[in-house]
Structure formats: C-alpha cells, structure tokens
Amino acid sequence: MRTFLTGVIVFVVLGAVTACNVAPPPPPPPPAEGPQTKEEVLALVRPMISPIRTALAPGAYLSETDRAVVMGNLRGAVAQYGGTEFGRAALREVGYEIAELGREAGKAERWRLALFCVDVFDLLSMESALLKRIGERAQHMMDQPTVRVRGFLEDGANKDLYVFMDLVNRRTGEVEKVRAREGEEFGGLRLIKVLGRNQKVRVEYLRIPGLIFDVDFEPNNP
Structure with missing residues (x-):
C-alpha cells in the first residue's frame, strides 16, 4: 500500500513538473498600424489636394509654397499607400478628382493651375487623354x-x-x-x-x- 501511494505521489509530482515546463501560447499579433481600407486612405489623402480646390475660387491663386507642399505630401502618400490594393484604389480616386479640377481650371482659362493639375496627375502615375489635351493647351497658353x-x-x-x-x-x-x-x-x-x-x-x-x-x-x- 505504501509503495502504491509513493508511486501515485511521484506520478503527480512528475505531472506537475511537466505541466510547468509547457511553453505558454504565443502573444496575439499587434494590431495593424495605419489605414486598412480605401476609405481610410481617402480620408487622409483628400485634404492634401484642398489647396487646389481653394485656388479655383475667383481671385484665389496657388502659391509656390502651396505647390511644393501639395507635391511633397502626395509623393509621401504614393510611397506609403501605393503598395496595397486599397491604397492604390484610393489614389486612383484622388487622381480622378484632380483630373476634374484640371478640367475646371482649363475651362476658366486658369492655365497655370491647369498645368499644375497635370503635374499632380502624372505624379499619381495616371493617364487621361482629356487631361493630356488640357495640359498641351495650357502649355501653349502659358507661352x-x-x-x-x-x-x-x-x-x-x-x-x-x-x-x-x-x-x-x-x-x-x-x-x-x-x-x-x-x-x-x-x-x-x-x-x-x-x-x-x-x-x-x-x-x-x-x-x-x-x-x-x-x-x-x-x-x-x-
């Protein structure tokens, strides 16, 4: 009987030691950083082109500082969000909005602003036959x-x-x-x-x- 109890105690002790040696489960992965959807990227990128919208108002203009800021911000956006499908989709939508702004600038004969819209559109690696024609006419008008x-x-x-x-x-x-x-x-x-x-x-x-x-x-x- 004593031998049996001794065996049971040893088994329990060994089981406890073994349980203590089991590796804990891995920690959960950290939450994803930055935007994860097209809508979230749009919410961050759309404000970057607001100076162009403002410059379309009568009497307004786009300063050289504003131009540099817009281009710099959009270059950063392309580098940061262009590697994902939802990011590229958001940048395409912003590009379509810029194309429309360029069309409005050309219609108002704001040729310098129209040319800037063409440059921004090119930065986003997009193509538009209409915006190309506007850009060509704007170049001629600036000359x-x-x-x-x-x-x-x-x-x-x-x-x-x-x-x-x-x-x-x-x-x-x-x-x-x-x-x-x-x-x-x-x-x-x-x-x-x-x-x-x-x-x-x-x-x-x-x-x-x-x-x-x-x-x-x-x-x-x-």
Whole structure:
C-alpha cells in the first residue's frame, strides 16, 4: 500500500513538473498600424489636394509654397499607400478628382493651375487623354505673352499706323517692347487690325490657329 501511494505521489509530482515546463501560447499579433481600407486612405489623402480646390475660387491663386507642399505630401502618400490594393484604389480616386479640377481650371482659362493639375496627375502615375489635351493647351497658353497696348503713332510720310505694345512673359514676368503695323508678326502673335479710333487692337496667337483676341488701349495699366 505504501509503495502504491509513493508511486501515485511521484506520478503527480512528475505531472506537475511537466505541466510547468509547457511553453505558454504565443502573444496575439499587434494590431495593424495605419489605414486598412480605401476609405481610410481617402480620408487622409483628400485634404492634401484642398489647396487646389481653394485656388479655383475667383481671385484665389496657388502659391509656390502651396505647390511644393501639395507635391511633397502626395509623393509621401504614393510611397506609403501605393503598395496595397486599397491604397492604390484610393489614389486612383484622388487622381480622378484632380483630373476634374484640371478640367475646371482649363475651362476658366486658369492655365497655370491647369498645368499644375497635370503635374499632380502624372505624379499619381495616371493617364487621361482629356487631361493630356488640357495640359498641351495650357502649355501653349502659358507661352502666349500678355499684350498691353501703350500707344499709337502714324507715320506722316506713308500713313502707316504703328502700335506700341509691351509683351509680358507669363512665366518670368519679363517685358519686351515691340511696335508693329497691321499684318505684322511678333512674339508668336500677329496684329490683325486696329479697332475704332485707336481704341483697341485685334491680335491672333499663331500657336493656336483661330485664337483671336482684342486688347484695349490702356497706357497706364501696369
């Protein structure tokens, strides 16, 4: 009987020791960090393009600082979220919104802003035939100088009427002074005719056939 009890005690002790040596279950995995759905990514990325929306308002503009911030933020978003399917889906949706903003900017002839939308769209590695056409037209329009009519002078000998104009480079702000007669070409433009009694001139931009506009005589316009 004593031998039996001793065996039972030894068995119980060995069982307890064995139980103590069993490895504990692994800890649960840490919760996933960052957004996990398309909607969560959109909530983070959409505010990054809000300066573009704001700049579309009449009288508003997008500063160079705003441009740099938008591009920097979106580059970071592409690097951070572009590796997942839901992240890419969110970035595509933001790209479609930028394309619409670019279309609105082109419609309003806000060419500098339209070009920026094209750059942002390209950053997201997306393609759009419409936005490509808007970008091409915006490039041409940015190359078109701003015309300011400064004065008129009639040549007493041959009765030729000369128009004195300032051509302002839209990209650099540099001013080129020119004079021209009806039919003459200068700076990618052609002077079609003088209207009224030297009140305005009609000009054609040669890089876009058929693009004709009138410029008032404003000698004091800076």
